[in-house]
Amino acid sequence: MNKKDIDLCENISNKIIENVEKKIKEHVGNNKSGEFVKMGADGTPTSFIDLIAEKEVIKVLKNTNFTSILISEEIGELKIGDGSVKNINVSDELKRVYNSKNKSGLINSDLNESSLNNLDLNKSCLINSDLNESSLNNFDLDNPRFIFLVDPLDGTSNAIKNISAYGISIAVALVNKEYVSLDDIELGFIKNFASGDYYHAVKGKGAWLNNKKMTPNSETNINNLSIGAFVKNNSYGVFNLIKKVRRMRILGSVVLELAYIANGKYDVFIDMRGSRIIDIAASMLIASESGAVITDENGNKLKKRLSISEKAIVIGSSNSKLHKKIINTINNNKSFDIKRVGIVSRLDKIEAVLFSAKLIQFLDSHNIDISIENSLAKKLSELNMDESTLDENIAKISKYSEGIANELHGLTFKDDYYRYATNIKEFDVDMVITLGGDGTLLRGQTKLSNSEIPILGINLGTVGFLTELDIENSFKKIDTILKGEYFKEKRTQLKVSHGKELFTALNEVVIMTEKPAKMLNFEVRVDGEIVEEFRADGLILSTPSGSTAYSMSAGGPIVDPKVGAFIIIPICPYKLGLRPFVVSDKSEIKVKLLKKGKKAVLVMDGQVSQEIDDSEELRFVRSENDVCFIRTTDKYFYQKVKEKLTEGGSGSDRVCF
Template sequence: MLDVALKLVNEIDKRIQPIIGWENAGKTVKIGADGTPTKMIDIIAENIAINVLEKYGGILLSEEIGLKVLGDEINYIYILDPIDGTYNALKNIPVYSTSVGIIKIKEEDKKILKNKDIKFIEKYLYKNYSINDVYLGVVKSLATKDKEVFYAIKNKGAYLIKGDEKIKLSVSKVNELKKASVGLFVYGLSNELLDMLKDRLFRRIRLFGSISLEMCFVANKALDAYINLNESARLFDIAGSYIICKESNAKITDKNGKELNLPISISSKTSLIIANEELHKKLLPIFSNKWAIKPLSFGFVVREDSKEAINLAKDLINYLKSKNIPCYVKENIKNLINEEKINIKKISHIVAIGGDGTILRAARIANGEPIPIISINMGKLGFLAEFDKENAKEAINKVIKGDYEIERRIKLDTIINSKKLPSALNEVVIITKNPAKILHFEIYVNDTLVDDLRADGLIISTPTGSTAYSLSAGGPIVEPTNNNFIITPICPFKLNFRPLVLSCRNIIKVRLKSNKPALIAVDGIVEEEIKKDDIVMFKKSDEYTYFVKGKNFYEKLKNIFLN
């Protein structure tokens, strides 16, 4: 059927070109089967396709006509988008295409479907066929000079035909967000898109307006990823390019990480995240409202000096193993709990049982990877903990079922003389190396001098850390999901210097003016010594820490302060 699909896209290409720029091509003539306005150019392209496919027979699903039986034989299902990127075609913007995905109808179904009415066929296809039954896909660019054709046959690879060349396709190996070029399809400025633009999360963002081509650009390494957050990707748009991406080894899910299983229906729509396996893992937690991936295995980080915490960990591990879910443990408790050591590449979730110190260790183990932390309080305050020991098993069950939310927290990077320290979830503290000695700082925000400060030390805190050391030093409480940093002095010499809250998009620099050396502590761990005139730079990390959401933040505040 590849020759039929190629004939289809080539015929549309040949006959559609003369009407590009024609003033009536953009006239709205009706509302299509999918509920969107149909332009004259769409009708013309669809009729060209029908004339080609009637010779071969089958069932056509197309965005304008809906479902139509062609010819006498029902051997194939054709899922067609005659013009993907209609607006671009009308405005002569050179990014539009024709896309078709083809499914073989099972032998037993041919008899069932023959001579049946449209409503019966619609219901039958919806129940018995999905996008994963597409075995052949072809997408042709209708505007480029070489008229590239992308195609794939299930289990036989994906290819690009460009002139006389035939090139095997495979996805990009770029796995760092800052190096990734990403295609987007969005309606309106969503919060997610605004965050990406503000944070400069990716190397570049492209919005082309032709889903099928953009998916093929991922298969061809022209883009490192493609993201559709609006759940507006229709079956017509993606059926052909879906198999092309799959055969080029792309990972394709909806924005919540679920594998696509779109039923064959004119109403089928989805969100999309498409990239290589490693980049997909990093994209998923940025956009998903719920972490819907089935957990593969759990790593346990446990307060080792607490018998109660160790016993709870053993109980939870036995429970998970009864469900055939592997468990791993931090090496410091391996002699207490006989399980294999944590390997960051093997675990999907971390269970942290203890106080805030234990949870911070878990965050450091995750090291920016999209691994959610299930934080269970077995300490005293437990500001970072989302669950108590009484509802620990309930939290685990929700994770197993995929019925839970993720809360993403920003982190803070510290750079000293080009050396990057571990990222901080709570705070970075500059303190004197010699007790009872005051330090002298110059504080800059985006290279503007903010203050000349003498104090016992200085805290640069994230919103998560606003309720930790910063709070004790007189800093404000900030919601942990905010995008801010807090500069809090420790016992300042001048009483008029107050804690400063600023956007995390700012770059903070601190110059040590004292002759006395100072220490840099990241989340309570001393990492580096600095001396006079050293400059310490602070900026928002590219990494995040992810928590399985439990307690309400304000309820947590109320309970802790009342206690």
């Protein structure tokens, strides 16, 4: 849209806003103004105050010296201007105009410069009496030039009760295509009548609040968010999100609340009911031009056609990194077909290595893109068994595991496994399958650079509490999972600040003495308050996931993974009555070694260890990145406790890798 079009539409829009604001002022806070009049064209009830507001919109656009298309909440779709108002169907009108311009060679062309120069913008070009005859003749009155999408009063109930969240929304697009969508909106204007705040945006130029350019927040931690949300009863993923955020608002005005992302009043706005296009057209442009991200519930760009009947589910976030987290969170119970799979295997057991080869063979037959870690590719290439050697190994395996041997039948070695080889950090996959116990799973998860890749654990270890599948009939279950029949489960992690370095742990962080049989002196603070000072062999800080691992062995409680908590467990404390205690996962935990000269070792999930000394203060908080698991049922935790932990944990797999 050129500058003269922008100026023209801005003048018209501001005139509409000014007139509507004057007319409704006396009706705000008046219950009689909220009386039902009729059903609007959009299928929602129209009150008296709504009609008053819309009449002003029609009056201004009707008296312009050119024609436009108006899409408005109460009256529907109109062709309006040059003193006339006509009911139309927008799709049919756009098709007619397109065909008309196509015949005359005017497709996608703007008005010529001389005709635009004839417009007297200083007089707003709004009322016929302001226009001279020559400027009028330069417009093609039969073909509308602009589409105005107007919600004359959004937040009607708030206006009637004088709650300060109600206003007007105007969006403008050019009529230059047969199909005009949300993506074609060029201008957006919003005014909050209660506060006087005026938002506007120009496509490709930016967004402003009271003529000051806006930028949204950069927050990416879900626990710190302020969000606005309209949900439905089946919006389970959104309910999970709401449980995590700091605060939630429902103000009753989609127009204003979506725009609030642009200047940081909100970090996120969600409408799972489906917002009307006229409600979101202006605020979507304003938020997008500020730098925010607006999509549907699956992260796809909104490209709905401009129509009174169209609606769209709206997910808006203040930045792209946060938006990805929001989409993943609200789709927690939604699964998709899997096309790319990574494999991580323990290498010290022949059955695990052979099973990885059978898994590659199986995935290849299903046209799945495969990535395997470099060390596994090397191990498989070194084995490269012929048929007789392979049969001998399977026979040996069958002596101690008939189930694994059965799954390996039909295995043939490939010529080149290096073609699948990739560094784990570079895995770009839809799912990672780990073959081993919990140690293998933790090793793979620790090395993944993208913590949002879901993990499916197949138990080839001893306990395998975090794994999902046992070996028997695993290929049948994997086949089902590849088709999208699975659940995603998120697990919280601890984030550890050690000097200038940051580490994460899914299960636990352990602080233990560097020298055996020596005790450490600890000071533990939670949210700045000293909780305990004590001597002990060590200290465990565990997540709910780790509550069934080392934490449990040290006397800690078993905690459901859905509980937002961390567990602090002293290891063999020399203090009568000192017991493990549970704190909120929104807390900050600080641990300091009190006795000088005593060094200790910091171990994350049994995979990463770091030396620490008495001069350091370690800081523990919840990581903003959760770990995602593939599950075959959404009810499994207590069953796992019964199945895995009743034998006394004689083969604990905490460090199996």
